[in-house]
Each structure stands twice: as structure tokens, then as C-alpha cells.
Amino acid sequence: MTVSKTATLDAAKPPRPARKxxxxxxxxxxxxxxxxxxxxxxxxxxxxxxxKVFEDFLRCVAPxxxxxxxxxxxxxxxxxxxxxxxxxANTLGILRPNFVAMLxxxxxxxxxxxxxxxxxxxxxxxVLTDKGRAVLARAKKLVATKHEARLDELLGPANRLALxxxxxxxxxxx
Amino acid sequence: MTVSKTATLDAAKPPRPARKxxxxxxxxxxxxxxxxxxxxxxxxxxxxxxxKVFEDFLRCVAPxxxxxxxxxxxxxxxxxxxxxxxxxANTLGILRPNFVAMLxxxxxxxxxxxxxxxxxxxxxxxVLTDKGRAVLARAKKLVATKHEARLDELLGPANRLALxxxxxxxxxxx
DNA sequence: TATTGTTATACTCTATAACTATA
DNA sequence: TATAGTTATAGAGTATAACAATA
Numbered sequence: 067m068t069v070s071k072t073a074t075l076d077a078a079k080p081p082r083p084a085r086k087x088x089x090x091x092x093x094x095x096x097x098x099x100x101x102x103x104x105x106x107x108x109x110x111x112x113x114x115x116x117x118k119v120f121e122d123f124l125r126c127v128a129p130x131x132x133x134x135x136x137x138x139x140x141x142x143x144x145x146x147x148x149x150x151x152x153x154x155a156n157t158l159g160i161l162r163p164n165f166v167a168m169l170x171x172x173x174x175x176x177x178x179x180x181x182x183x184x185x186x187x188x189x190x191x192x193v194l195t196d197k198g199r200a201v202l203a204r205a206k207k208l209v210a211t212k213h214e215a216r217l218d219e220l221l222g223p224a225n226r227l228a229l230x231x232x233x234x235x236x237x238x239x240x
Numbered sequence: 241m242t243v244s245k246t247a248t249l250d251a252a253k254p255p256r257p258a259r260k261x262x263x264x265x266x267x268x269x270x271x272x273x274x275x276x277x278x279x280x281x282x283x284x285x286x287x288x289x290x291x292k293v294f295e296d297f298l299r300c301v302a303p304x305x306x307x308x309x310x311x312x313x314x315x316x317x318x319x320x321x322x323x324x325x326x327x328x329a330n331t332l333g334i335l336r337p338n339f340v341a342m343l344x345x346x347x348x349x350x351x352x353x354x355x356x357x358x359x360x361x362x363x364x365x366x367v368l369t370d371k372g373r374a375v376l377a378r379a380k381k382l383v384a385t386k387h388e389a390r391l392d393e394l395l396g397p398a399n400r401l402a403l404x405x406x407x408x409x410x411x412x413x414x
Numbered sequence: 415t416a417t418t419g420t421t422a423t424a425c426t427c428t429a430t431a432a433c434t435a436t437a
Numbered sequence: 438t439a440t441a442g443t444t445a446t447a448g449a450g451t452a453t454a455a456c457a458a459t460a
Contacts, residue, residue, distance in 0.1 A: 099331045102319035108404055109293045114411035116290045119283045145276035157273045188418040188459045230282055232403045237288035362436045362441040
């Protein structure tokens with residue numbers, strides 16, 4: 067199609083190249099699609115919302131290079147000193163084999179350390195390093211002032227809390 | 241969730257092998273861990289809830305062997321006849337390259353079919369087969385009577401709707 | 415015998431580049 | 438040249454089996 071010269075018409079995207087009437091059967095318009103009962107499927111919105119929230123988390127905490135999973139590990143280590151890998155991993159729903167590489171990453175950045183337990187020499191007691199504590203503190207501030215604050219702004223504090231309660235209930239009891 | 245079949249559930253587990261007093265520094269109890277501010281992190285509960293809901297979806301619709309993603313595709317094809325792969329994939333947040341194998345799976349089970357468009361021979365118009373429509377109808381019934389019904393039972397219809405609205409808002413505007 | 419951390423492995427999801435055939 | 442479908446590929450995330458050290 068050598069239209070380019072005369073042009074001007076094809077702004078960005080010509081969605082409708084002169085439809086031959088009801089050509090392809092029932093094809094409606096060329097615009098947005100009908101979501102149908104997808105709009106009432108809780109799991110669908112749940113997944114899309116989760117992706118958005120994680121995406122925003124990453125953005126907000128980008129200067130510290132922490133994923134939601136890594137953040138949750140640091141948080142748990144801080145609140146639960148003296149625990150081993152199995153306990154931390156189980157609590158977060160991470161399988162022990164998969165937790166190894168994750169810890170390797172955190173440890174190589176000097177955010178936490180493994181210490182052989184004196185009681186049970188099979189266990190690795192996990193501890194936050196000073197740097198780990200510092201990074202966690204900064205991350206918590208970013209999450210609170212940027213990430214969660216944005217959610218508060220969108221939903222309102224009361225709704226945000228109601229949402230959290232319901233999600234926690236599903237995670238717990240469903 | 242992690243918990244597969246073998247059940248990692250903290251149910252059966254002797255957490256305290258005769259602690260020698262305050263041995264390992266600050267290690268508190270041997271029971272469940274402190275969640276700390278993880279309990280207030282929306283993203284955390286969002287993710288755990290999403291996994292539970294998808295898990296239940298799989299169970300409820302197991303006789304039809306449909307994943308949430310496959311179900312959403314069938315639903316969309318039914319409501320939007322005459323659309324091509326790119327349009328369906330984009331609407332569901334699936335990348336075109338990844339949509340190919342997914343369609344292959346559905347088409348090999350005779351649930352949908354690709355038809356070359358007469359207007360634009362590059363496009364594949366997607367259509368549900370009769371079997372696809374039948375399976376979709378059965379899936380919708382299972383989802384409504386088992387899956388969503390269980391959520392209604394847990395939260396109550398009003399709360400369930402409020403939850404859905406908030407999740408949709410996050411997915412849309414966040 | 416059982417458990418902790420680990421390795422190896424595999425399977426799913428997701429993401430990007432590049433090819434082909436059409437336009 | 439641009440777009441639709443496709444291929445190849447790479448990277449996360451997640452799952453299971455099995456081994457060494459220790460209990």
C-alpha cells in the first residue's frame with residue numbers, strides 16, 4: 067500500500083479497514099472486548115490486582131532492589147530471630163529446596179547470614195546483618211510512604227483495611 | 241500454596257526438642273512465627289489469597305480439566321466472536337507468543353478453532369466449537385455452584401461483592 | 415529411622431527477539 | 438514499512454526425588 071505521501075489519515079492504527087459489512091459472521095465492533103462473566107469472577111480480578119500491586123511494590127522499593135518475597139524474608143527474620151531455614155520457608159509458603167537459592171542471594175548481598183546451630187548442627191540459624199536491618203528499615207519506610215500510601219489513596223483507609231481483612235480471611239480459611 | 245500433598249502443614253511437627261533455656265540468643269518460642277508487619281502488607285495477603293482461590297478453582301472445575309486461564313479464554317471467545325488472537329491475548333494480558341501454545345492446547349481438544357480471516361489473511365479469527373460451548377457451559381455451572389458459592393459462604397454475598405469491586409478497581413486504576 | 419540443608423531436575427509462566435506471510 | 442502469528446529462547450517460580458550430615 068503506497069499511501070504514505072497523500073496520507074495523514076492513518077493516525078496510528080486503522081482498526082477498521084473498510085469492513086465488508088457482516089463479513090466474518092458475528093464480529094461486533096472493533097473496539098474493546100466484552101468481558102462477560104469475567105468481570106464477576108473473583109479469581110480473575112484477584113490475579114490482575116495482585117500483579118498490579120506487586121508491580122507497584124517493585125517500583126516503590128526499586129532503589130533497594132528487593133522483591134516482595136525478599137522483603138517478606140527480611141521482615142520475618144527481624145521478627146523471629148533464632149529460627150532455621152525450614153521454619154522461615156514454611157511460614158512463607160516457600161519450599162525448602164527453593165529457599166536455598168533465595169538465601170544465597172540475600173547472603174551474598176550481606177543482608178543476612180546462616181549460622182550453624184549449637185544445639186542441632188544440621189540447622190542453619192538465620193540472622194539479619196546490620197546492613198540487612200538497615201535495608202529493611204529503609205524498605206519499610208518506602209513501602210509505607212509510597213506503596214501502601216498509594217493504595218490508601220485509591221481505596222481510602224477504611225476500605226483498604228476491609229480489603230486486607232477479607233484477603234487474609236481467604237488466605238487463612240478458604 | 242506450597243503445601244502440596246505431603247502436607248507441609250505445621251500440624252504434625254515437634255517444634256521444641258527440649259530447648260536448653262535461652263540457648264541461641266533471642267530465639268523466642270518454638271511455635272508459630274511472628275508475622276510482624278507482613279500481616280498488614282496488602283500484597284502479601286493478596287498473593288496468598290490468589291493462590292488459594294486458584295487452587296479451589298482447579299478443584300471445582302477439575303472434571304473439565306480447565307485452568308483459570310483457559311476458562312477465561314473460552315469465556316472471552318464466547319462473548320466476542322470474530323476476534324483474532326492478538327485481540328483476545330491482549331485483553332487477557334497474555335503475550336502473543338505465549339498465547340500460541342495455549343491455543344494449540346485448546347484447539348487440540350477441539351474446544352476452539354482458528355480460521356483464516358477473509359479480510360486480512362494474516363489474522364486467525366477464533367471461534368468456539370460446539371464442544372467448546374458445551375464445556376464452557378458446564379464449567380460456568382461448576383464455577384457458580386461450587387467455586388463462587390464457597391466464596392459467598394465464607395465472606396457473605398455483600399462482602400464478596402465489595403471485595404470484587406475493590407480488586408477490580410486496583411486492577412483498573414492502580 | 416527421621417530431619418536439615420542441599421543438589422538436581424522438571425514443569426509452568428512470563429518475557430524478548432526474530433522469522434514468515436501477509437498487508 | 439508495519440502487523441499477525443509463530444518459533445526459539447531465556448528467566449523466574451514452583452514442584453519432587455534423593456543425597457550427606459546429623460540427630
